[in-house]
Amino acid sequence: MVVHRKARDYRWEGVTELPYKEDDRALFRSVTRQVLFSDPAMQGELRYFEVAPGGFSTLERHAHMHAVLVLRGRGHCLVGDEVKQIELRDLITVPPMTWHQFRATAAEPLGFLCMVNAARDKPQLPSEKDLARLASNAKIAAFLRDEPEDSSL
Amino acid sequence: MVVHRKARDYRWEGVTELPYKEDDRALFRSVTRQVLFSDPAMQGELRYFEVAPGGFSTLERHAHMHAVLVLRGRGHCLVGDEVKQIELRDLITVPPMTWHQFRATAAEPLGFLCMVNAARDKPQLPSEKDLARLASNAKIAAFLRDEPEDSSL
Numbered sequence: 001m002v003v004h005r006k007a008r009d010y011r012w013e014g015v016t017e018l019p020y021k022e023d024d025r026a027l028f029r030s031v032t033r034q035v036l037f038s039d040p041a042m043q044g045e046l047r048y049f050e051v052a053p054g055g056f057s058t059l060e061r062h063a064h065m066h067a068v069l070v071l072r073g074r075g076h077c078l079v080g081d082e083v084k085q086i087e088l089r090d091l092i093t094v095p096p097m098t099w100h101q102f103r104a105t106a107a108e109p110l111g112f113l114c115m116v117n118a119a120r121d122k123p124q125l126p127s128e129k130d131l132a133r134l135a136s137n138a139k140i141a142a143f144l145r146d147e148p149e150d151s152s153l
Numbered sequence: 154m155v156v157h158r159k160a161r162d163y164r165w166e167g168v169t170e171l172p173y174k175e176d177d178r179a180l181f182r183s184v185t186r187q188v189l190f191s192d193p194a195m196q197g198e199l200r201y202f203e204v205a206p207g208g209f210s211t212l213e214r215h216a217h218m219h220a221v222l223v224l225r226g227r228g229h230c231l232v233g234d235e236v237k238q239i240e241l242r243d244l245i246t247v248p249p250m251t252w253h254q255f256r257a258t259a260a261e262p263l264g265f266l267c268m269v270n271a272a273r274d275k276p277q278l279p280s281e282k283d284l285a286r287l288a289s290n291a292k293i294a295a296f297l298r299d300e301p302e303d304s305s306l
């Protein structure tokens with residue numbers, strides 16, 4: 001077991017950085033993932049996601065929860081019907097079966113830690129109907145087209 | 154469920170900061186704790202510990218693991234027989250039943266996130282015999298008297 005892994009500019013020794021392939025349906029863009037802690041003796045996992053400027057994480061929902069802490073930069077997130085400006089060290093809780101997405105600004109990367117249960121269900125992607133329902137909320141629609149209303153932050 | 158909790162200078166909205174009482178046996182000094190995420194639906198918990206300049210966390214061991222990420226400052230840690238300089242964003246894994254302690258420098262606070270299983274055993278404190286065995290290692294002895302060998306960092 002490796003006791004100590006040093007960090008260099010948000011990349012950790014001995015941790016593979018997994019790029020996400022670009023998605024034709026534009027459900028996510030320019031996200032990398034590093035699994036920081038995952039061990040059979042731990043019931044939680046801790047991952048680091050980094051969204052490049054202008055990128056966004058997958059719009060999804062699932063039964064398991066996300067516990068998120070912003071580690072780098074700032075951006076916006078959608079959680080359920082709420083769009084939030086988020087910045088360094090903010091905490092975001094994603095409750096079960098709640099649509100959520102994280103977006104970087106155009107100016108800088110958004111990096112965040114995410115704790116999840118090691119044993120968890122697979123994410124669900126939104127149907128056309130789900131997307132239409134989400135977009136019926138003006139604030140969410142603005143978020144989804146990368147024009148969050150409070151982008152002055 | 155509160156979705157978004159903002160951070161102000163390493164203190165989080167709606168999170169109680171729990172001071173540790175000073176300990177006569179000098180097993181810990183000047184540590185605060187904030188539980189960032191704890192929910193019945195999550196099998197892990199995420200806490201933030203902050204050790205004031207010159208302070209140190211409890212010297213202890215237990216069957217559950219710790220998954221640590223340095224969020225503020227730098228310092229040193231003991232994990233088993235290893236003394237490590239640690240700095241911003243380093244990862245530290247504390248294996249089961251392994252003596253461990255975190256120390257701030259005299260100059261600045263040391264803050265770290267710690268993921269644990271929500272269901273976990275209580276920590277064990279070292280006996281006099283345990284302390285003597287640890288102190289028989291010169292590097293550990295220096296760490297325990299707050300003079301880690303590589304303190305030039």
